[in-house]
Amino acid sequence: METVLQLLAFLLLVLGTLFSLIGVIGFIRLPDVYTRLHATGKVSVFGLVFLLLAADILTPLATWKALLLIFFVLAASPAVAHAISSSAYRTGVPLVGKRDDLKGKLEVGQEKD
Amino acid sequence: MSHTLQFSVPLFLVYLALTGNVEPANLVVGALVAVGISLLRPKMDLPLIHWRRLPQFLWAGIRYLFIVAGDVIRGGLSTARIVLDPNLPINPGIIAIPSGTQSELGTALSAHSISLSPGEMVVAIDDEGVMYTHCLNVDDSERMVADAQNLRKSLLSRMFE
Known part of the structure; x- marks a missing residue:
């Protein structure tokens, strides 16, 4: 049982590291702020969840602590991505892509409120 | 009052999960912290659950x-x-x-x-x-x-x- 758990934890560690790495690759390859936030806000968070699960198995943390951390990370990451993208749009960071339904709806180039 | 309750019960559970210890003393501290924080929270327009x-x-x-x-x-x-x-x-x-x-x-x-x-x-x-x-x-x-x-x-x- 112990060995199985250890193996599972190592698998989770490898997966978590792999997805964090993919997140960084995405950060380098994608063209603008908004698409890059997809890479960091999704892939890296996915990796982080795996790493936290591995930590849950490998270390004598209170078991619930890591699960709670996963919940908080998942609750916070969309808010972070939204905050960054929203302020980027408001300060007029250019967007790659043809379609932009938001064009003209916000006062760009200045802080709103 | 029941808004306070609705807010403090989840807080209490989070506290227990974070401390990972269910001794009576810890339960009391957790309850006090949870109720205290929910009394301090700003007025929010949250729906009440029956x-x-x-x-x-x-x-x-x-x-x-x-x-x-x-x-x-x-x-x-x-x-x-x-x-x-x-x-x-x-x-x-x-x-x-x-x-x-x-x-x-x-x-x-x-x-x-x-x-x-x-x-x-x-x-x-x-x-x-x-x-x-x-x-x-x-x-x-x-x-x-x-x-x-x-x-x-x-x-x-x-x-x-």
Whole structure:
């Protein structure tokens, strides 16, 4: 049982590291702020969840602590991505892509409120 | 008073999970901290949940959590695939998605789960509850969003009505 758990934890560690790495690759390859936030806000968070699960198995943390951390990370990451993208749009960071339904709806180039 | 209760019970559970210790002394401290914090919180316009509706609320909440978990997994995998593809198959853009609800909490929760689902991220929300969503692939998202939105809406309305 112990060995199985250890193996599972190592698998989770490898997966978590792999997805964090993919997140960084995405950060380098994608063209603008908004698409890059997809890479960091999704892939890296996915990796982080795996790493936290591995930590849950490998270390004598209170078991619930890591699960709670996963919940908080998942609750916070969309808010972070939204905050960054929203302020980027408001300060007029250019967007790659043809379609932009938001064009003209916000006062760009200045802080709103 | 029951707003305070509704706020402090989850806080109490979080405290217990973080300290991982159920001795009586710790329970008392946890209860005091939870009630204290919920008395200090700013006035918020949160809906009250009736006792009779609590099981229904919890059930809808658990189903919602599982849907969100599925979205996170699919979102991570599909974005990873796009990033690793040598051709970088993206067609980014911002589309408008009506959230279908006027309530602030409902809109915020829809925006949250859309941001977690594959290839989408809410950039701005206007006063009518329209969510301007940045997508990695505009055409795919426009097709998928309608179904996903209906499912989420029915669950959220079951939780908060």
